[in-house]
Amino acid sequence: MSSIIQLLPDHVANQIAAGEVVQRPASVVKELLENAVDAKANDIKLIIKDAGKSLVQVIDNGVGMSVTDARLCFERHATSKIRAAEDLFSLHTKGFRGEALASIAAIAHVEMKTKQEQDELGTHLAIEGGKFVSQDVAVLPKGTSFAVKNLFFNIPARRNFLKSDTVEHRHIVDEFQRVALAHPNIHFTMYHNGSEMFNLPASNLRQRIVNIFSGKTNEKLVPIQESTEIVGIQGFVSKPEFAKKNRGEQFFFVNDRFIKSGYLHHAIMAAYEGLLKDGCQPSYFIYLDVPPNTIDINIHPTKTEIKFDDEHALYAILRSAIKHSLGQFNVAPVLDFDRDSNLDTPYEYEGKEASMPLIQVDANFNPFGDPDPAPTKSYSSGSGSSYSGSGSSYRKPEPSNWESLYVGLKQDTETITDIQDIQFESEEVTGSLFNDKEIEEAIYKTYQIHKKYIVSPIKSGMVIIDQQRAHQRVLYEQFLANMTVNQASSQQLLFPLNLYFSSQEIILISELQLSLVNTGFVFEEVKEDHVVISGIPVNVTESEVSILLEQLLSDLQDEIPESSFSQNDTIAKSMAKSLAVKTGTYLTEREQENLVNGLFACKEPNVSPFHKPTFITMSVEDLDKKFAV
Structure with a gap:
């Protein structure tokens, strides 16, 4: 063989x-x-x-x-x-x-x-x-x-x-x-x-970061510097107010080699605890210098993962270094926001003990005694003070013309002579708790439960609607229709918005510019590091523009669809997700009714753009079963 x-x-x-x-x-x-x-x-x-x-x-x-x-x-x-x-x-x-x-x-x-x-x-x-x-x-x-x-x-x-x-x-x-x-x-x-x-060009680390990501990167950076026997740390982290939805600008380098580490990323997120909005990610450029014999870089074919000898110590050092930098540069909030530095203790008084003031009390002082026309006062010099009096008391002088304060007031009160002259409003006694008109209005009334669900009665029972998913479906079909027929409405801004992005994000926005224009955006300029927007869709507020574009760029981080329809679909989904009313938002009765009517006017009201159910129905029979003994 x-x-x-x-x-x-x-x-x-x-x-x-x-x-x-x-x-x-x-x-x-x-x-x-x-x-x-x-x-x-x-x-x-x-x-x-x-x-x-x-x-x-x-x-x-x-x-x-x-x-x-x-x-x-x-x-x-x-x-x-x-x-x-x-x-x-x-x-x-x-x-x-x-x-x-x-x-x-x-x-x-x-x-x-x-x-x-x-x-x-x-x-x-x-x-x-x-x-x-x-x-x-x-x-x-x-x-x-x-x-x-x-x-x-x-x-x-x-x-x-x-x-x-x-x-x-x-x-x-x-x-x-x-x-x-x-x-x-x-x-x-x-x-x-x-x-x-x-x-x-060859430069220092901060300038290299600014040259690559352009925009206003320089004002976002907070430097980090720490040196221990285990690791040397240097680099920069971003201020919390510049956190983004995506994780694009996050870099770890160990001995000048780029790595990915979820464990170290968790240490950074722990340092930012309480400073970031939900779902936001900070930017960071962290350079670790460790002895080569304490790491193993041969555990992954692409060498983007490294095994450390003492990960726990590295975690603690990294988190402490970032917390220290955020506090040192007044990025993290302090307890006393209105602290006056002029009231701080001078350095020359740092080692001195505070002297206690001397207080002397007159044992003969009687507040209920006769007033003394000439009380005597004495003050002690130095750090203490004293007051002495001769048993005097103080009485508030009584005004002699107090009757004049009430001169000119009118007596508007009327005296009722006969109680039989009083007339009471007659009340109509009915045989039911509600009249027919109130019952008819209650049938079509909607109710909000826990600021999350909207309950609307129907003939066979009731409909329970998820307000966030329902609004996503309504907005999604609106945006998709506007982009398809190229008839989006736009509101002009009094002052154009200047939004700064990295060079890669600017490329993505340029490729999607035509689709964004069809949703209602008006771009005056698209530069290398920023865009100028003079018009926005009618259902978008000025404060939501940057959040909406960041969410869109985050959703398109992996791939931009090639066909125009796929691009429109992706943009409509992303914008609907950003602008939809969130769970925990109170809706008035008019807003609830508009949302319910808008949902059932959609082509596919049963599911959200992300294929999740928007509502459920509960019949009277289902309710009867709940009460069955």
């Missing part, structure tokens, strides 16, 4: 490894940028076309590679970062497994140009599907250039699983921002389809 276990060919093994390393074009961007950082480059360029599907190119001015290294770097498990197994616990670089370039070369057309500073000529390599096509010498500048073209050209199934260009481009920007934030001392530039998207 022949053996059934065989070794895989190299090109098959590389394609399997590529499934872990290269999930989308953003994975290629991450690996190439980290290699450029490890090459000690101080100027890195990223060039992409068609959201990385056609081209991903990274150019750096690092140390470059020799001819032998240029050929060897595409072999599996070939790396310059590790010599022994012990090196895994003392890593100071990004990539160390040696699988990235081999995996990328197995599923794309790769062209590499590299040259070391001391060499006169460089090396030009071309690889297609893991096979070397050409190797030549070339006149090149110092550094390395990797061009990855036609990603997944030999695996059509993987290429079909890629999302739209908008989604893939957003993932690439996320990876670019993570590497750029981890290394503010490096000059990064990014180009997409020939246009410059980011130009981040």
Whole structure:
């Protein structure tokens, strides 16, 4: 019997490894940028076309590679970062497994140009599907250039699983921002389809954050600084009033490596306890510096998760550091809001004891005695004071002309001479508690229960309506109808609104601008870091505009629908969710009736836009069963 276990060919093994390393074009961007950082480059360029599907190119001015290294770097498990197994616990670089370039070369057309500073000529390599096509010498500048073209050209199934260009481009920007934030001392530039998207000169950490997210980011940041034997913490968190619905601007870096940690995120949320609105998330840029031998970064293929030796201590230190910073910069509220700093104890009196005042009491003082026309007073000098009198008393003088206070008042009271002259209003005695008119009005009256449900009687029993879901359905169909027929009503603002967003959020708003205009928004300008809105839908208040747009951007964080109908549907759902009356809101009788009438005038009143029931009916028979003994 022949053996059934065989070794895989190299090109098959590389394609399997590529499934872990290269999930989308953003994975290629991450690996190439980290290699450029490890090459000690101080100027890195990223060039992409068609959201990385056609081209991903990274150019750096690092140390470059020799001819032998240029050929060897595409072999599996070939790396310059590790010599022994012990090196895994003392890593100071990004990539160390040696699988990235081999995996990328197995599923794309790769062209590499590299040259070391001391060499006169460089090396030009071309690889297609893991096979070397050409190797030549070339006149090149110092550094390395990797061009990855036609990603997944030999695996059509993987290429079909890629999302739209908008989604893939957003993932690439996320990876670019993570590497750029981890290394503010490096000059990064990014180009997409020939246009410059980011130009981040070398700067300090705060300036790098402002350059990436633009807008009014600088005034949102609160610095954090803490140093202990376990961890060194620095970075910035946002002020509570700038918290958003989405979790876009949240970054953890451990030894200049981006990570994701729900445990550490919980520590930050604990520090903000009582300062944030429900559902809001703070922005933060936290940089942790820990000894390399206390972490294990080899537990996840993408290296975005890290195992810490002492997570509990790290949790406590991080939460305390953020609480301290929020209090130090007067971000957290204090108990005495009207405290006058002029009343604080001066520093020179800090060690002194307070002297007690001396009080002397006259034992002969009688408040009921005869008044003394000339009482004697004496005051003691120094820190105490005293008062002495000769048993005097004080009486309030009585006015002599008190009768004059009542002169001129009219006597409006009338004296009733005969009690039989009093007439009483006659009352009609009926045989029922309510008259017919009151009974007729009560049949159509609605009632609100616990500020959550609306009860309306019907012939067969009653209808119990969830006010929030019902209002969502009404608003959803209104917005969808307005966007479909392009006849939305808009109210002009006396003063236009300036709303600031990050560069990625501005891109999303630009793509959805036409659909938002059809709902009633009027955009005067859409700039790189803010938008100017001069008109809003009629059922939207000015204070709700920023909340509505933030909720919309949060809902579209994963993907923007390609078709216009899907875009309209998503926008209508998001706006209905933001503007619908919430549970706990009191509704007047007129508002309750309008909501009930509007719900049953909808095309699909049974369910909300999110496919949840809006009402239930309870018949008289059901009520009878409840009372049955």
